[in-house]
Amino acid sequence: MGSLNVVCTQCKSQISSQLTGPRVQQTINTQVLFTGTCYVADEITFSSGGQLIFEGVAGQEGQQTYAVICRKLVIDGGRPPSSGNPCNPSDPGTRYSGSNLITWKGRLNSAAPGAPPSSAPSPQPNGSGANGTPGSQGSTGSQGLSPVGATARTRPANLVVVAIEVEVLNKGVLVIDWAGQDGGNGGQGQPGGDGGSGGPGSGGHMGGWPGYNCDSPPSNGQNGGNGGPGGIGGTGGAGGDAGQIFVYSTAQNISPSGPLSDSNIVTFVTKSVGGAGGNGAKGGQGAKGGNPGNPTPACSPAAPGIDGADSTGVVSPPGAGGAAGASSLPKLQAIPAGTCADSFPIQPVFGPGNNLPQTFYRCSAGTANGKLSLIGQFLDQIASVTTTLAGVTITIDPSSTDTQLNLSVSVAANSATGLGDLHFTYTSPGPGPNPLPGAIQVLINQVTLVAPGNGAHGTTVGITVNGNFDPTASVFDVDPSGSGITQTNVTFVNDTTLTCNFVIDSAAALGFRDVTVKVGPCTSTLPNAFKVT
Numbered sequence: 278m279g280s281l282n283v284v285c286t287q288c289k290s291q292i293s294s295q296l297t298g299p300r301v302q303q304t305i306n307t308q309v310l311f312t313g314t315c316y317v318a319d320e321i322t323f324s325s326g327g328q329l330i331f332e333g334v335a336g337q338e339g340q341q342t343y344a345v346i347c348r349k350l351v352i353d354g355g356r357p358p359s360s361g362n363p364c365n366p367s368d369p370g371t372r373y374s375g376s377n378l379i380t381w382k383g384r385l386n387s388a389a390p391g392a393p394p395s396s397a398p399s400p401q402p403n404g405s406g407a408n409g410t411p412g413s414q415g416s417t418g419s420q421g422l423s424p425v426g427a428t429a430r431t432r433p434a435n436l437v438v439v440a441i442e443v444e445v446l447n448k449g450v451l452v453i454d455w456a457g458q459d460g461g462n463g464g465q466g467q468p469g470g471d472g473g474s475g476g477p478g479s480g481g482h483m484g485g486w487p488g489y490n491c492d493s494p495p496s497n498g499q500n501g502g503n504g505g506p507g508g509i510g511g512t513g514g515a516g517g518d519a520g521q522i523f524v525y526s527t528a529q530n531i532s533p534s535g536p537l538s539d540s541n542i543v544t545f546v547t548k549s550v551g552g553a554g555g556n557g558a559k560g561g562q563g564a565k566g567g568n569p570g571n572p573t574p575a576c577s578p579a580a581p582g583i584d585g586a587d588s589t590g591v592v593s594p595p596g597a598g599g600a601a602g603a604s605s606l607p608k609l610q611a612i613p614a615g616t617c618a619d620s621f622p623i624q625p626v627f628g629p630g631n632n633l634p635q636t637f638y639r640c641s642a643g644t645a646n647g648k649l650s651l652i653g654q655f656l657d658q659i660a661s662v663t664t665t666l667a668g669v670t671i672t673i674d675p676s677s678t679d680t681q682l683n684l685s686v687s688v689a690a691n692s693a694t695g696l697g698d699l700h701f702t703y704t705s706p707g708p709g710p711n712p713l714p715g716a717i718q719v720l721i722n723q724v725t726l727v728a729p730g731n732g733a734h735g736t737t738v739g740i741t742v743n744g745n746f747d748p749t750a751s752v753f754d755v756d757p758s759g760s761g762i763t764q765t766n767v768t769f770v771n772d773t774t775l776t777c778n779f780v781i782d783s784a785a786a787l788g789f790r791d792v793t794v795k796v797g798p799c800t801s802t803l804p805n806a807f808k809v810t
Contacts, residue, residue, distance in 0.1 A: 347621075350440035415510045478568065
């Protein structure tokens with residue numbers, strides 16, 4: 278919890294302005310270079326390749342924590358990176374094109390490469406036959422920095438992401454990259470110098486009287502110098518060390534099945550690569566051998582010098598690649614109570630368009646199921662719903678949104694009846710109690726009164742039946758017991774009234790009759806409800 282407390286203090290003013298008064302929603306759908314350390318909004322949406330880049334400010338290299346803080350994080354679309362380490366010296370940042378991204382500026386470019394080689398050493402003097410000077414090794418690539426611009430003298434900065442709610446739309450993907458900067462490529466080796474040409478041989482000499490003899494034969498020409506070998510490539514620079522990533526959310530969001538732990542939704546990049554070794558250089562040109570010494574008639578001719586070996590077609594080996602930077606696995610933690618995150622949630626607001634209470638009907642000994650939808654704002658903070666009516670269970674449908682809460686209601690056969698309040702728990706401990714009184718009602722389909730309560734032989738009586746009747750039922754029926762009475766023209770008037778006619782036969786038995794009302798699958802009987810007189 279230490280890093281959460283750090284950002285609660287460091288980002289106190291931004292949290293106060295963004296998460297306690299009127300709420301601000303930020304949509305990032307392009308590259309945003311951010312020079313601050315605390316990016317805070319009530320709702321942050323990364324959409325279609327939106328990128329938040331912490332740029333850092335000169336003099337703030339020692340800043341140890343950067344933060345992205347919101348009540349709700351929305352990840353909408355975006356392209357997954359094409360590799361596990363999409364930033365590398367040969368492709369600085371382009372593989373993030375189209376990806377939703379949180380990172381720092383140094384991850385978009387590798388460190389500087391080694392300096393370009395100087396020109397080849399001067400060739401050896403003509404006539405020296407000296408071998409060419411070898412080329413120097415290429416320069417080492419620069420070492421990558423650590424977030425955000427930290428050098429080897431300062432500790433890498435941490436990244437803290439706080440989001441109470443996480444919503445994923447359109448197969449959304451977010452990349453969180455807090456690796457060090459990739460090392461620079463090594464420089465190319467210096468070309469080898471050209472060899473010097475061989476010197477000429479000395480001339481022959483003939484002796485005198487008593488005859489012409491070869492007193493001193495001519496010498497061979499000096500061999501030409503070999504071309505100097507090219508320098509090997511410079512070593513690639515080491516990658517910078519990664520900073521630590523902390524992600525704070527609800528236990529559900531960071532669970533193995535939660536969106537923040539799903540690598541198909543959130544990709545963490547935590548390791549830089551070293552720069553590639555520089556290319557080796559070509560060798561120098563071999564020089565021609567020297568001419569032979571001048572011949573004489575009495576001396577055998579001398580041979581020319583051998584041409585030096587040419588190395589212009591020989592490339593020296595490349596330099597070694599730089600070491601990867603140290604990595605650091607992200608830490609996902611549940612938000613504890615008693616921190617500044619308690620103020621992030623906002624009280625849900627239910628709109629005036631809700632037609633409440635909503636009534637659910639069951640049989641006297643039967644269950645019932647139904648749906649209830651509530652409209653409003655900030656409703657996706659609600660984690661569960663209960664009611665004060667015993668035996669009634671409510672679950673939240675996955676189709677619910679921030680502005681519509683869709684509920685499935687299950688009524689047990691022995692449930693309580695009457696009006697009930699709805700109570701809500703939230704995804705975090707922030708909002709206080711916010712019950713919705715009298716939002717739900719459970720009634721039993723039943724008959725309570727038949728009027729008039731009597732009728733004479735040989736008459737037709739208009740009957741009004743009162744009670745509780747489910748208006749969505751497909752069947753309504755009124756049935757007096759015994760023989761001699763026929764009901765006709767049963768009509769649903771409203772949820773408390775049915776009407777019909779009782780046609781009483783002249784031979785019907787006198788006395789009381791029970792009246793049974795059928796509403797859908799439910800039947801209810803009122804004893805002695807009607808009397809034949």
